[in-house]
Amino acid sequence: xxxxxxxxxxxMFFLLIGISFIVFMSMHFAPGDPARIIxxxxxxxxxxxxxxxxxxxxxxxLIQYKDYLLGVLQGDLGYSYQTNESVNEAIAxxxxxxxxxAIASMIVAIIIGVFAGVISALKQNTWLxxxxxxxxxxxxxxxxxxxxxxxxxxxxxxxxxxxxGQLTAPFWTVEGMKQLILPAITLGTGSAALIARxxxxxxxxxxxxxxxxxxxxKGVKEKVVVFVxxxxxxxxxxxxxxxxxxxxxxxxTIITEQVFAINGVGRLMIDAIANRDFxxxxxxxxxxxxxxxxxxLIVDIVYAFxxxxxxxx
Amino acid sequence: MKKILFSLVAxxxxxxxxxxxxxxxxxxxxxxxxxxxxxxxxxxxxIYATTSDxxxxxxxxxxxxxxxxxxxxxxxxxxVRNSDTGEIEPRLAESxxxxxxxxxxxxxxxxxxxxxxxxxxxEAVKYTFETLIDPERAAPRASLLAPVESVEVExxxxxxxxxKEPYGAMLAALSHSNSAIVSPEADQNGDINQEPVGTxxxxxxxxxxxxxxxxxxxxxxxxxxxxxxxxxFKVVPSVSTxxxxxxxxxxxxxxxxxxEHKSRIEGNDxxxxxxxxxxxxxxLGFNYxxxxxxxxxxxxxxxxALNRDSYVETLDGLGxxxxxxxxxxxxxxxxxxxxxxxxxxPEKAKEIVEENGFDSETYHMLVPNRDAYIxxxxxxxxxLSEVGINVEMEMMEWGTFLxxxxxxxxxxxxxxxxxxxxxxxxxxxxxxxxDNIGSSNRARYANDEFDQLVEASRDTTDQEARKExxxxxxxxxxxxxxxxxxxxxxxAAAVHESVKGLELESTGRWELYQVTRx
Numbered sequence: 001x002x003x004x005x006x007x008x009x010x011x012m013f014f015l016l017i018g019i020s021f022i023v024f025m026s027m028h029f030a031p032g033d034p035a036r037i038i039x040x041x042x043x044x045x046x047x048x049x050x051x052x053x054x055x056x057x058x059x060x061x062l063i064q065y066k067d068y069l070l071g072v073l074q075g076d077l078g079y080s081y082q083t084n085e086s087v088n089e090a091i092a093x094x095x096x097x098x099x100x101x102a103i104a105s106m107i108v109a110i111i112i113g114v115f116a117g118v119i120s121a122l123k124q125n126t127w128l129x130x131x132x133x134x135x136x137x138x139x140x141x142x143x144x145x146x147x148x149x150x151x152x153x154x155x156x157x158x159x160x161x162x163x164x165g166q167l168t169a170p171f172w173t174v175e176g177m178k179q180l181i182l183p184a185i186t187l188g189t190g191s192a193a194l195i196a197r198x199x200x201x202x203x204x205x206x207x208x209x210x211x212x213x214x215x216x217x218k219g220v221k222e223k224v225v226v227f228v229x230x231x232x233x234x235x236x237x238x239x240x241x242x243x244x245x246x247x248x249x250x251x252x253t254i255i256t257e258q259v260f261a262i263n264g265v266g267r268l269m270i271d272a273i274a275n276r277d278f279x280x281x282x283x284x285x286x287x288x289x290x291x292x293x294x295x296x297l298i299v300d301i302v303y304a305f306x307x308x309x310x311x312x313x
Numbered sequence: 314m315k316k317i318l319f320s321l322v323a324x325x326x327x328x329x330x331x332x333x334x335x336x337x338x339x340x341x342x343x344x345x346x347x348x349x350x351x352x353x354x355x356x357x358x359x360i361y362a363t364t365s366d367x368x369x370x371x372x373x374x375x376x377x378x379x380x381x382x383x384x385x386x387x388x389x390x391x392x393v394r395n396s397d398t399g400e401i402e403p404r405l406a407e408s409x410x411x412x413x414x415x416x417x418x419x420x421x422x423x424x425x426x427x428x429x430x431x432x433x434x435x436e437a438v439k440y441t442f443e444t445l446i447d448p449e450r451a452a453p454r455a456s457l458l459a460p461v462e463s464v465e466v467e468x469x470x471x472x473x474x475x476x477k478e479p480y481g482a483m484l485a486a487l488s489h490s491n492s493a494i495v496s497p498e499a500d501q502n503g504d505i506n507q508e509p510v511g512t513x514x515x516x517x518x519x520x521x522x523x524x525x526x527x528x529x530x531x532x533x534x535x536x537x538x539x540x541x542x543x544x545x546f547k548v549v550p551s552v553s554t555x556x557x558x559x560x561x562x563x564x565x566x567x568x569x570x571x572x573e574h575k576s577r578i579e580g581n582d583x584x585x586x587x588x589x590x591x592x593x594x595x596x597l598g599f600n601y602x603x604x605x606x607x608x609x610x611x612x613x614x615x616x617x618a619l620n621r622d623s624y625v626e627t628l629d630g631l632g633x634x635x636x637x638x639x640x641x642x643x644x645x646x647x648x649x650x651x652x653x654x655x656x657x658x659p660e661k662a663k664e665i666v667e668e669n670g671f672d673s674e675t676y677h678m679l680v681p682n683r684d685a686y687i688x689x690x691x692x693x694x695x696x697l698s699e700v701g702i703n704v705e706m707e708m709m710e711w712g713t714f715l716x717x718x719x720x721x722x723x724x725x726x727x728x729x730x731x732x733x734x735x736x737x738x739x740x741x742x743x744x745x746x747x748d749n750i751g752s753s754n755r756a757r758y759a760n761d762e763f764d765q766l767v768e769a770s771r772d773t774t775d776q777e778a779r780k781e782x783x784x785x786x787x788x789x790x791x792x793x794x795x796x797x798x799x800x801x802x803x804x805a806a807a808v809h810e811s812v813k814g815l816e817l818e819s820t821g822r823w824e825l826y827q828v829t830r831x
Contacts, residue, residue, distance in 0.1 A: 030713075031712075031713040031716050031717060032710075032712030032713045032715070032716050033712075033715075033716055036712075036715050036716060036719070037712050037715065038368070038376075038453055039376060039453045040376045040377055040453060043376065043453050043454070043456070043752075043753070044456045044459075044743070044749065044752055044753065045749075045751060045752040046455075046456075047451075047452075047453055047454070047455055047456055048752070050448050050451035050455070051451045051453060053451070054449075054451040082368040082369075083366075083368050083369055083506075083522070084369070084504075084506065084507075085522055090522060090523075093521070093522060093523075094523060149551075149553055149554075152554060152557045153557065156557055156560075156561050157557050157560045157561060160561060163561065163563060164554060164557040164558045164560075164561050164563060165549060165554050165557070165558055165563065166524070166547070166549070166563075168524075257550075258550045258551055259551050259554055260554065261547070261548065261549040261550060261551070261554055261555075261558075263521075263522075263523040263524040263548065267523065267550065268523060271365060271366070271523075274710070274711065274712060275368075275712070276712050
């Protein structure tokens with residue numbers, strides 16, 4: 001296990017350097033000039049040249065990359081072209097919001113998804129099954145921006161139960177939880193649906209297996225059969241889906257953050273791309289990529305705990 | 314299993330009930346507070362929603378409307394444009410005179426202090442302007458004062474600006490947000506782009522990046538105490554969410570309202586929609602270096618093909634129809650210009666197209682992917698195809714669009730100009746003077762006669778003469794149809810009914826000094 005972790009971390013290091021190179025180059029060669037965006041449509045050519053020099057954009061691209069990489073290796077992600085804010089700080093202040101949102105959504109997704117999946121597997125071909133599978137299909141199909149807007153209109157504007165936007169209070173306070181509910185449902189619905197489908201099919205397979213029939217034949221209580229004998233085996237593929245989805249959630253909060261005015265990494269990234277704020281884009285992409293890799297590693301480790309048959313040695 | 318199901322459902326209901334009673338409680342408190350609190354100072358708080366965060370808060374280092382909205386409350390300029398009369402009036406200046414064409418002697422008001430206690434005087438003005446034009450500072454709007462040769466301090470409250478050549482738009486430039494006066498002390502010892510220090514009615518308190526900017530009342534403000542105690546600029550990227558937040562009382566004021574959201578705002582009795590005819594112009598532009606766009610017959614055909622009256626109707630009152638490029642709210646406009654240009658006449662357009670064979674090619678129309686332009690693009694494309702001009706639309710993200718349009722890789726495109734100075738020279742020179750081909754003259758228009766008229770309007774300090782030059786230059790550009798004005802902007806903001814005294818300027822700027830909440 002230790003070998004696995006060490007080698008994966010070493011791989012991750014090179015992977016991230018590769019990612020930084022690709023992102024750096026694609027930003028620099030993409031159309032759109034950061035200096036022109038800072039200057040705005042009214043800036044003259046000499047204004048723009050001055051801005052370009054002050055940002056160091058007049059240097060050859062490879063030299064710029066070398067300087068950037070040296071900074072990154074020392075833990076310095078650079079400074080925003082737009083606001084001159086330190087990228088480290090910008091990410092540090094926004095990441096907690098994104099993480100809270102992703103975790104809250106994951107909790108929503110797991111509770112709804114696993115629960116719905118198990119029920120629909122155990123009650124296969126009943127109205128409950130049809131209801132949950134149809135719900136799952138709807139959950140995957142509904143776009144986040146629409147769901148978010150509708151939830152705001154219903155729960156914030158009409159019923160006035162929950163606030164319409166922004167995460168301002170800490171998540172452990174009542175106010176903070178209320179602020180998280182709508183965004184978490186919005187973001188979690190898609191994942192909940194995926195988890196429900198995965199749980200259902202995986203449960204159906206396990207329920208029909210020989211050892212479950214044996215357990216029942218031995219007279220083990222139904223609850224124990226479902227929660228101890230079936231769930232443990234059925235959860236392995238589900239955990240993959242949960243892990244992958246958590247990675248996606250961390251990087252995919254963009255739309256939900258836009259709709260709910262949440263100051264997170266997703267919005268930081270999309271604003272940075274629109275403004276051609278290269279250091280900010282590179283920093284946030286590196287963060288999301290690292291998280292994705294880390295989450296995958298954790299999923300692999302969790303496998304081994306859940307299923308002792310899996311060994312990485 | 315049933316037990317679990319039941320307890321989950323029960324838990325959900327309990328949670329929702331708890332939330333609802335709690336927030337209802339809050340709401341009641343909130344509204345009671347508002348009712349009682351006409352006099353109570355605690356309620357004089359205004360929350361404004363902005364769709365993006367400000368890149369910076371210093372007038373010297375920024376050039377965008379989001380930053381300017383904050384800058385306009387914290388800093389002040391030497392002159393301001395009166396939003397009713399359009400005349401330029403002194404603000405931090407007391408008076409000015411021009412002993413000759415290249416010398417501006419400006420008397421300053423006395424006894425004013427910056428928020429950090431630094432006195433406002435001729436030294437501060439000199440420092441600000443010299444920093445603005447310093448190439449090392451790379452100020453994005455350095456061009457405002459590009460003609461300035463030197464700034465001298467004559468005495469404590471008199472500053473003399475010498476220009477290389479006569480500079481007609483000097484007063485307009487000095488009333489631009491980006492030429493606001495900064496505290497030299499604060500700029501030398503700190504970063505005013507993060508912690509701005511000006512002379513304005515509101516003082517900077519804090520900025521949590523991406524979230525909000527907070528200002529508070531400047532109690533020692535020289536024109537008397539401002540109306541609000543606290544002003545918060547909240548970042549809410551989605552306009553629809555911002556309107557929802559106005560409905561829940563989390564926001565009191567939004568601006569930049571578009572026709573898309575107008576009906577939702579008008580449908581709510583507790584909102585007020587405030588509009589004012591503005592200086593921005595939205596136009597269809599041609600690439601003067603491509604054939605046949607350089608042929609005036611082609612441009613005429615396009616003008617005749619466009620039914621701009623019906624287009625402006627789609628804006629639901631948030632656009633003004635005018636034939637003039639220099640709009641009704643801009644210095645240099647003359648009503649006589651409305652009779653110019655080429656009226657909607659599809660038959661005539663067809664005739665010209667057939668005569669010249671303009672229907673043999675497909676033209677490339679570049680459109681920024683923002684709602685207003687997409688609407689324009691679709692209407693223009695449909696109307697042109699009716700007279701036989703085939704146009705292929707290419708939509709582009711804003712940053713890329715700016716680059717591609719500046720490179721001249723288009724046949725037709727849409728452009729807009731917010732014209733923050735409200736001066737015609739500042740519209741015609743950057744956009745259509747041949748000096749600026751390759752930068753802001755994206756139409757690549759080059760016409761000697763036009764150039765000379767625009768130069769004359771810039772090089773004259775006599776405002777009457779300037780106006781005549783601008784009227785003539787405008788006439789020429791409209792007859793030449795190098796730009797077809799689609800509409801002139803209407804500035805629109807929505808406020809909660811408790812907000813009183815907000816006045817919009819035609820340039821889209823607003824000041825919160827006189828605003829109060831009732």
